[in-house]
Amino acid sequence: MAGTDTNTTAIEWAMTELIRNKGAMNKLREELNAELSLPLERKSLIDESAVSRLPYLNAIVKETLRLHPPGPLMLPHRASETCEVMNYTVPEGAKILVNVWAISRDPTVWEDDPTSFKPERFIGSKVDFRGHDFEFLPFGAGRRMCPGVPLATRQISLILAAFVRNFDWCLPDGKDPAELDMSEKFGFTLQKEQPLLLVPNRCSI
């Protein structure tokens, strides 16, 4: 699946959600300013080692991957032998597509308003994307799980942190974020149908 479309799609969706959820954007900026407040750090790019000290940023990355998994059907798998899954027979050789998009919005698993962007649901939660929590599989699971997880999560976190720490963002022409078109373009990756257009203003601090 590889890492350009997937990473850019995740960052675009994260910024889309943050621009619509001012509270989350402000909370992230507060966390970044509090954690990275040394004068030297303030001037430099955000260091990779800082990411582990930023729980709200990590929660935002997870919540974005939950609501907008860049690989909505993972990659096709093939059953190596006939097996029974929940009273269904899956014949040997069948092509299997796992609907990660639907699983990560399933109201029987995600009870707290599953279609809303709420990074807080991951604060204090052990649910992770390492392939052990089957309700949250943005990178797949098992032997063919995405090998790019460490690179992807670092890149997405660092880019988002740099965006939010250094700039105030708004929509062009004073457009109201509530009116943003949230349509998805279904394909190999789950892109935004209308690309996100934002105007950056340099932050004063």
Ligand code: HEM
């Ligand atoms: C947000 C970013 C990314 C997401 C959501 C993502 C998601 C996925 C998913 C769902 C799969 C299929 C897993 C399965 O079928 O069990 C996959 C496979 C793969 N990904 Fe990623 N990926 C991302 C970034 C990357 C990056 C950065 C790289 C490499 C630098 C990468 C390389 C690969 C490769 C090589 C495979 C095929 C693995 C195999 O078939 O054995 N991915 N990815």
